Amino acid sequence: MSKAFTSGTRKITFRIALGLCISAVIFAIPAYGQIAVKGETVWTMAGAPITNGVVLIKDGKIEAVGTANSITIPSNYRVLNAKVVTPGLIDAHTVIGLNGYLNQPHDQMALDGGGSFQPELRATDSYNPEERLIEVVRQYGVTTIHTGHQPSALASGQTMIAKTWGKNVDEATIVPTAMIAVTLGSGANASGRSPGTRAKQASMLRAELIKAQENAAKKEPAKDLKSQIMDRVIKREIPLLINAEAAQDIMTAIRIAREFNIKIVLDGVADGHMIANEIKASGYGVIVHATMARPGGDRANLTLENAAKLRAAGIPVAIQSGYEGYVPKTRIVLFEAAMAAANGLSREEALSAITIDAAKILGIENRVGSLAVGKDADIAMYDGDPFEWTTHCTGTIINGRLVSDVIK
């Protein structure tokens, strides 16, 4: 039997284990298994990497992190060994779970064509935790995703933050309503209705924000779904995730955010390297496009060095896998960070853009993003430098559970 075939069988077996009898995997280790992860190099992202490090996991949380010499592993702990250990990876912006791998109408739920401005659409009402693309990214060490409605309408809906493991949406979800997905630029134009130009997009967005301001000032504010969610935006409880690739759209995003004193996160930002000073001055964080995104259109000036140039300007940067309408249906954020690491970012900077810095921009750094006592036990294991094309992810731990042990 060929090696390819056996590895295929193994993968299928694993999928059956996941799909049909999840409990079997969990029973293989205690429900919240007490695990010790030993790594020749442990990137904690909360200080310098540890050589010959140990991470102790208890009840789904990190119990201790340190050198092998300083930590005694209790005898009843299952020991997992890896060459390189990192925090579970965070994909700072994707659409998987709403959009599926089949790319057929029934599994594409990240864009409703019915309106240009629909911030009331909740990602949690669409999220499919069994989607195969979630399993795919989990096998590469991705443990947290910021996912939701896709770019390509002025406001396409809400985003959510989830772990890449969970029997149902409630179990997977960390933040049910994270941000509102807004797009500025040619991608936001609708066919046959407004907006049809950049200026109209800005005008419509302003009108919605004014409406929200006025509603908030009323004695009895309107309670419809859109009013409720826009009220949270205007009160700075929820940021707009503004996808803007071209320089003029990035500037429009910053301008409108200032006008209304709302919180925003800049998304995509292909031209960011050309206006890094302006972005830095705005103080907003950036979830930069997939490094290997295709150039063209609003992304004509895309560069592999964008993340490095933004970071060098002092801007907080996370890297995303992004939205794909075709093949591949999802990118792997590990590879996108790898390409950034080969084009200006240091290894540590690139890793931080998919761990702790991503967590900070998403506002979840108290739970995930680094290996520190008390944080969720989300860990990725590799048999070498995680960024090398030829390295494998050898295991993924989420909430203290070994949820993937395929060699990927």
Added chain:
Amino acid sequence: MKKFLFVLLFLGGLSLFTFGQGRQTAFINARIIPIVGAPIEQGILIVQNGKITAVGDARTVRLSSEVTIVDLKGKVIMPGFVDTHSHVGSPAGADSTAPIQPDVRILDSVNPRALSLQRAQAGGISTVNVMPGSGHLDSGQTLYLKLRDDALKIDDLLILDKDGKYMGGIKFANGTNALRTGSGPFPGTRAKSAALVRDQFIKAQEYRDKIAKAGSDKPKLPARDLAMEALVEVLDRKRVVHFHTHRHDDIMTALRLAKEFNFRIVLQHVSEAWKVADEIAKSGAHSSIIMIDSPGGKLETVEIDYKNGAALEKAGAPFGFHTDDGITDSRWFIRSAGVAVRAGLSRDKALYAMTMAGAIMLDMADRVGSLETGKDADFIVLSGDPLSIYTHIEQTWVEGKKVFDRSRAEDLVFAVGGKGATDDGDLSHGAHCSDGGNE
């Protein structure tokens, strides 16, 4: 005045160029991966008049005093990559009038000045098979190009065979791309697709027979038919069929047709190659595979896997890689080899699949794909291990001329991107898909 200066500069450049070409250049001290033969530490590669005149080391190659020395200590030299399926130059082939259009030539469609060609050079690609899309059972004739610099017209990129004819294959496709239910002459099912292709090849056989029968009796010759002429070249095994196919059953159908009509076939994409690797090996067909980061995106690729390379290697089937640019980007074509090794392919075979395997598929085994005496001086200079993410392609040479140099700002932009790296021809794969084809 300006014009006059330009002419002077041009003439000066030309004489310098001619001088440079006539003289031997020796690239020394690099690790040379010749692909055919073992890697050479502190190797010597000698180039003259666009050809390789010697490959070896200090023990086997003597440097004459006339030679220009280029010291590449710490670098790696390997052959330029052969991309066996690309859409650089934004070509569009067949139109929407018929599912089979063998008369259409991509020659008449490629933009030789498109910046996508420059980006492909930055990715180390020196030879490329530019194809029309796959929204047809046959979308037209493909074109094999050398990515020479300063192309003003398509002729400047062509590769001529021994008879002086420009080289290329023909693109066929099966599976769902060509299916257009209820839409005129296009097929609605897989069986209909195969039937339509068979019909055309039978017509081509009859056309060929009529010509043979007419012999020198010109009035008896059938009326010239460009479509039939192209298919006769296929029947005569002069023109290779590049057959877009994804699913295991479609792969088998493509092989069946090749056997029935005895044409030479390169299986393109072959997303489910791992399911029928032994059958592919048995057929003797070459495969040109693509590395896609996640399954799906279209129904026929839900089972695509990085392990295709390893599976074909194990089965003993010849295969190479392709970019399908813009599906994957020419600039990081070498990544195909890296992720295929990740999934179990041997490192040697991975580099072979980037180079020599493609040369064989495109009938250029005697000219490109390896660093051997007498072959075209198509090579790349890398900063280190070709399979490492941290390695950069620093130079690309085509026929003894440097066409990409990362140390030059005007070239660097094509490697990393930024303002000026793209042009209108690149817009999101548009020209390629506008003919109804997807990959």
